[in-house]
Amino acid sequence: MQRPLGAQISHMLKARGVDVIFGIPGVHNVEMYRGIEEAGIAHVLARHEQGAGFMADGYARATGRPGVAYVITGPGVLNALTPLGQAYSDSVPVLMLSSSLDDVTSQRGQLHQMRDQRAAAETVCDWSAEARAPAAAYRLIDRALSEFAASRPRPKALKVPIPALGALADPAPAPAAPVALPQASHAQLYDAIEAILGARRPLFVFGGGVRGGAVVDVLRQTGAASFTTYAGRGLVPPDQPLHFGSYLARPDSASVCAQADLVVALGTELSEVDLWRDALGHGGPMIRVDIDPEVLAGLRPGDTGILGDAAAFLDAMAVAIPARVEDRAPCWDAAEVARTRARWRAEVQAERPGVVEVSDALRAVMPEDAMIYSDMTQFAYGAKEVWDMPRPHHWHHPFGFGTLGYALPAAIGGAVARRGRPTVAIAGDYGFQYTLQELGTAVELGLSLPILLWDNAKLGEIEDAMVRSQIAPNAVVARNPDFLALAKAYGARAAEPADLSALQSALLEAFEAPVPTVIRMTRDLVS
Template identity: 35%
Template sequence: MSGQTVGEALVAGLKARGVTCAFGIPGVHTVELYRGLAASGIRHVTPRHEQGAGFMADGYARVSGEPGVAFVITGPGLTNTLTPMAQARADSIPILVVSGVNTVASLGKGLGFLHELPDQHALAKTVALVSEHVASPGELDAALSRAFELFHIGRPGPMHIQVPLDVAGLPYRHEQIAKPPHSVPIDPAQIKEAATRLAAARRVVILAGGGAKTAGAPFKTLAERLDAPVVQTVNGRGVLHAHPLSVPASPSLRAVRDLIEDADCVLALGTELGPTDYDMYATGNLARMSGLIRVDLCADQLARHPATLPIQGPTGAAISQLLTCLPEGEKQSGGSARANQAREAAFEEIGPDYRAQVAILNAIRDAAPGALIVGDSTQPIYAGNLFYDHDRPGGWFNAATGYGALGYAIPAAIGASIADASAQVICIVGDGGAQFSLPEVMAAVDENLPITFVIWNNRGYHEIATSMQDVGVTVLGCDPTPPDFVATAQSFGIPHTRVPMESKAVAAAVKLVGGQAGPSMIEISAPRFVPVKDLAMKEGVPQTF
C-alpha cells in the first residue's frame, strides 16, 4: 500500500497482527506514530502515567493471551515503562512497548535535545527480550515481524520497538507480512520416555506454573490418570479448582516441600522454578525433585535447573502428546490422600492471621464467581499466594512474586477488564501500594469498566514493618498517611463502601457492587501495625530486641 507514512504503516502492521487495543499517552515525540491510530479501529486507552500504560498492557496480555501494546514517548516515557517491562519479563508476559526516539543524526551525541538519553536503545535492551531500532522506513516490517515471531516461538516477554522522530513521518511502502510460526515442535522420543517414566512411578507430583493455565481439560485428565497431586504456583492457580488432587499452596511451604520431596517422579509444567515461588523464605535451596521431568518453552530456562528429562515445547501440546502415550485408566497411588494431607498441613502452616485473610479471599471468590482477581503486594495477596484456590485458570495474578513491582494492581486490572469485558474484575491493593498508581482509577472511569477496587487499608506498610521488626531493625518509613478514600472515590465519581475485615461484610459489599456498571471502591478497614516499641512504651515496659 502506497501513500502511508512510517507511523501509519506501524499502526497498520499492528492491526494486521491482531492488535485490537493500545495503551498510551500521546506526546510531541509520538505524534507521527498516532497519525493512523484513530482510523485504524484499534482501541486507544489513555492511562495517567506511562508506567500505567505498561501495567495495563501486562494485565491485558494475561487475560487475552495476546500481546499487550503500549505507546510511549522518547526518554521519560520509555524509562517510566521499564518497570512494567521488567515485571512482564519476570512473569513471561507478552507486551510490546512502542516508543519514539530522537532524530537519527542526534543519537549518542549528548546535544541536549528534549527527552534525550545517552543510549535509549541500549537501555531498553537491558530489560526487553528484544529491542528493535527502526533507522529507515524499510526496516519497520522486519522489526515488527521479529517481535511478533518471538511472542509465539519462545518464552514470551517484553519487546520494544523505537522509531526516530525524523523517520516516523517519512513515506513508506508497506511490505508483505510474514506469518510467524505458532508452535515449537516437541521431540516425540522425549514424550515417549516421559510417559514411560511417569507410568512406572508410584508417587508422581505435578508442578503447575503459568504455562499450564491454558491447558484446559487435558491437564485435569493427565492429573487424574497419574493420580498425581498438583502443586500450583501463583500464576498456575485455578487449573484444578476444588479438585481432590489440587494443592493450591506455595511450594515454599514446608508441607508442600515435603510432598514434593516424597515423590519418586516430579513433572514440572510451564514453571521457571524461581525462588519467589519455590524459596520465598530464602533457604537457598529448592525442594529436592526426584526424577524431574520438565516441560518449558525456553531452552535457556530448561538449562538453569538440571532435570532428568528436559522437554522443550508448549505445555498444552506436551500434555496432549503425553496422554496419547500413557496407559488408559487411572493409577491408584493415593494421590488424593497425599494432596489432602499437604493442603491441610499447608493451611495450618500459614498461621491464624493469614488464614483469616484467606477466608476473606474465599468470600470474595464465592461472591463473584469467575471473577478476575488482580493484586498488588499487600497482606491478603501475600496470604493468597501462600494458600488460595481460585475458580478460574489465569484468574488470580499479582505483582507480589517475580519482579514484585508496587503500583501494579490498579492499571493491570484495567487492562484485564478491557481484555474480558464480560468478567467482573476485583483489584486488591493496599493503601500504600494504591498511592503508587491511584490516578489510574480515572482511566477505568473514562472506559466505564466494571472493576471493584478493594483497598486493604491498614494505614501503612504492615508487611514491611513486620519484616523490619522481626530482624531487630527499628521500624521507620512504614506509616505514610493514606488519603481519605471516601473523598477520593467521590472525586473519581465512583461509589465507595467501607467494611470491617470480616468475610460476610466483604462478600456482601462485593455482591452489592457486582451488578453495577462502571468502577466502584470497597475499603476494608484492617488493623494498623503498631511496632513492639510503641506497645512497650504504652505498657511501660522497656524495649528490647
C-alpha cells in the same frame, strides 16, 4: 498507498490483530497517533506511562495476545521501564513503541534527550532495537510478534526516530503465516510416560507456562499428586483429592517433595518467588517440560529436559497413556494430602490475621469467570495460598519483579480486554498510591471495576520482616489519604463495609456499577 510511517505502523498492527493501544501522546510521538483511528484501533489514555505499560500487560494476560504501548522519547520510555521489567519476569508479551531523537551524539540540549534510549530499554526487555527506515520497522515488529507466538513471550522495545515517523512510507507487507511453539518428539513423550508409570510416587508441579492441556486426565491416569505454583493456580481443580494446592512456598512442602521418586515440572522456572528456598526438596529425578531452553539448563544427572509446549505435551500424554494401561490407582494418601493442606491453611491464618476469612467471604460470591489482578500487598500474599481458583490464568500478580502499583492499571487493561465480564483489582493502601491516578482512566472508560483496597495503614509486610529480623520497625507507617473521598473526587464509587456480609454485597454491587468502586477493607471486618 503511501502514508507517514507512524500511520503505516498502526495499520500494520491492526492487520496483525492489535485492536487496542495504551499510551500517552506527546509532541515527539504525534505521528504515531496520526493513523490510529484510521486503522480502526482503540486508544486508551493512561495518566502515566507506567500505567500505560501495566495496562498493556494486563490486556496481554487477559487475552494471550500482545499488549501494545505507545510512549514518547526519553522520560516516557523511562516511565514505562518498570512495567516492562514486570512483563519480562512474568513472561508477558508487551510491545513498547516509542519515538526517539535522530541524533544524540553531535547535538546536546534537545527536548527529552537521553544518552542511549535503546540500551536503557534493553535492561528490562528481551531486546530493544532502533528502526531508522520503514522496512526495518516492519521487520522488527513482525519479529516481535513471531517471537511472542513461538517462544517464551517477553517484552520488546522498538524506537523510531521522529523524522522517520513523519516521512512517507509504503505500506507494510501482508502478514506472514503464524508460527507455532516447539513440540516434544514422540520418543520424548513415550520415554516420559514410561518413567511416570514406573514411578512409585510421581509428583507433578504445574506452572503458569501451562496454557491448558489435559491436566485432570493425566493426574487420574498416572495416580500422581500435584502442586501448582502461584501462577499455575486453577490448572488443577480444588476438588482433586491428591492436589497439595499452591503451598510450595511453605517450608515443609520440601518434605512432601522429598517423598516423590519422580517430579514432573511443567511450564515453571521453580524460581525463588515460587519456592522461597534454594531447591524444591526432591531427591529423585525430574522431568522438565518448557518452551524456554534456559529453564532446561543446569539439570542434574538423571534429570530429563524436554523443549516443548507443556499443554500439548499433556494432551498427547492423555491420548497415549490409555493405549498402555487402565487408570492407575492413587499413588498418594488422599487423607494425608487433606491433612497437610489443612495445616498449611492454618499457618497462613495465624501469620496473616483476617486474610483467610476475608478471602473465603470474597471467593464465596466471586463470579467463576472473574479475572483478578493483585498488587504487592499482604492480603494477596496470603490469598494466593488459600484461594483456590476455579479457572487457570484468572489471577494475575507481579511475581518476579515484584513492583508496587501493578493491580489497578493492569486490571484496567484486563477490563478493556474483557468488556462485560467481571474483573477485579486487589491493592494495599501503600502500593495503591503508586498508580491511583489511573482511577481517572477507569472512570473515563466506564469500567465496572471493583477495587479491593486492603488498608492496614502501614507497610505491614515490611514491618513484620523487621520484627522477624529483630529490627525496631522504622519508616513503615505513612499518612494515608481519605481513600473513599479520593475515589469520589475521581468520579468513582466508594464503599467501606462493616462486616463480611456487607463486603460480599459491596463486591456484587460494584460489578453492576457504571464506574469503578473502591472498597476499603480492614482487619475489623472479621473482629
